[in-house]
Amino acid sequence: MDALEIVKVNALEVAVRIWHPEAPRTVIAWHGLARHGGDFADFARELGPQWRVLAPDTPGRGLSSWSATPSCHYVYAHYMTLAAAVMDHFGLARVPWVGTSMGGLLGMLLAAEPASAARIERLVLNDVGPELAPEGLAELARYFGVPHRFAHFSELEAELRRHYAGFGIAGDDAWRRLALGSARRLPDGSWTYHFDPRIVEQFVHDTPRDTWADWAAIRCPLMVVRGRHSPLLKAESVTRMAEAQPGLVSHEVPGCGHAPMLDGRDQVAPIAAFLADSPSDEAADLPWWQRLVGRLGR
Template sequence: MVERRSVYVACGQHELHVSAWGKPSRPALVMWHGLARTGRDFDEVAAALSDTYFVVCPDTVGRGLSSWAKDVKTDYSYAAYGEHAAAIFDHFHIDRVRWVGTSMGGLVGVTLAAGRMRGRITHLVVNDIGPWIPEEARDRISAYVGNPPSFHTVSELEQWLRAAYAPFGDNSDTFWRRMADTSVRRKDDGGVTVHYDPNIVTQFTLHKGDLDCWAEWDSLDIPVLLLRGRQSDVLPETVAAEMCQRGPKPELVEFENVGHAPTLATEAEWSLLRDFLA
C-alpha cells in the first residue's frame, strides 16, 4: 500500500503543502486541483498512478494546509501560482513533468506549458475547463466560494459538500467522507467551515484576465488530453469543440452523468490517464 507523505515547501513568504506519492526516482506527475479544492482531491488517482510516477499534489496557496495570501492583489493569480510551481519543482529536483489539472489547475497548466515551463511540461491533461468560461458558471462558483458556510459539525459540512459538488457525479461514501475530512477548518467559536481563504474568489475580479488564455492554448505544441463532464456548465460543448480545432487539437473524452468536474476517482479514469501519459 503506497502511503501519502506531507511535504512543506518554502516559497518566499509562503509555505506550500504538497501531498507526495511514490518514489522520487520515477517520472514526475503533478496533479493540480480546482479553485476551492485541495491536492487531497487526487488521493485515489495519485495512489493508483504512484506505481509508475512520482505524483505531486500541491495545495494552492490559500487552500488546504498551505499558507494564505499576504496580498490578494498578487498572491491569488496565475503568475503567483507559477512561482509556487517552480519552487515545488526545485524542491523535488523535477526537470520535466507530466501535468494533470482539474478546472483552475488545468488553466494553470496551460499557462505554464505555454510560458515559463515550455519544454518542461511534456504531457497535459485539462480536466473540464477551457480558455473561456461562461459568465453564468463564474457567477455560480463565486456565489458559494465567496460565501463559505459555517456548521456545528463535520457531518453537516459533509452534507453541504455533497450538495455543492453534486456535479462531481456519483462517488462513493468513502470519497465524500475523505473530502469532508480534508476540507474542514475549525473556527474560534468551535464550529466548522471550509478550508480555504474566501478571498480566493478574487480570481473572478482582480485576476479575471488569467481566465482568458486562448493565445496560450493556440501556442501549445505538446500532447493534450481534454476531459469534460457532459453536463458541465464551465466547459460548454461549443468551447470544447473549438478547443479541439485549435492549438494542440486534443483528444476529447466526455463522461456521462457528470458536470463540473470529473473526479478521476475510478479505475476507468485511471486507465485513460495511464494510456495518455505513457
C-alpha cells in the same frame, strides 16, 4: 498520501502531498479553485506505483499558507511562480501536468508562456479550457466568495454532497473522506471549509489574458477531460479546442458535471494511456545547480 514536503516561496509555505515517492516517473497534479492536493489520492492509486504523484496545495487552501495580500498571491501570475518553485524543488526539468479546473488553467498558462513552456511535457485539462461559460464562473465566485459556517460536522458533509454532486463521487465512504479533508473547526466550535474565502479575489485582481491565443501557442501533447453535464466547459468549446489543436485527445465522463473527481478506473485509464509516452528522466536536462537544489530540498 505517502509523504509531505513543504516548499518555501518567499513568505509562503506550499504543502506538496506525495504518493509513491520512490516511483521512477513523476506527474504534477494540481487541484481546482477551492480544493486541495488531497483530492488526488484515488487518482494516484489508480495511476499506479510507477508514478510519483506530486499534488501541491495552492496557498489559501489545505495545508499551505494563507496570504495577507490576496491581490498579490491569489492570482495566476503568482501561481506560475509557485509552480516553477515546486518543479525546481524536486529537480524537474520537464514533467507531465494534470490539472483540475484552476489547476488546468495554470498548466495551460505554463505550457503557453515561452519562459516555462519547455517544462510541461504533456498537459491534461480536467473540465477546463480557454473558453468557460460565464454563468458557471459567476456561480463559483458567488458560492466560494462568502464564508460558510456549519453548526455541526454533519451539516458540512450534507452541503458538500449538494455542492459537489457534479464530481461524480459514489459511496458514503468517499463522501466522508471528502468531508474530513474539507473541514476546519472554528474557535466557537462550529465548522467551515478548509480554504481562505479570499481566494476568489483572483476574479477581481487577475490580469485578463487572451486564453485562445495561449491555447494556440501550446506545443506539447494535450488532453481534455470533460464532465458530460459540465456547466463550465461546454461541448462546443471542446470542439473549438480541437480545431485549434488538431492533436487534442478528449474524453467525456458520463454522469459528471464540474468536475470529474478522477477517482475511478474509467476516468484514470484514458489519462494513464495519454501519459504513457512521458519520458522517465525528467531531471536529465536540468542545469546542474537546479538538480543540486532539488536534491538538497528533499
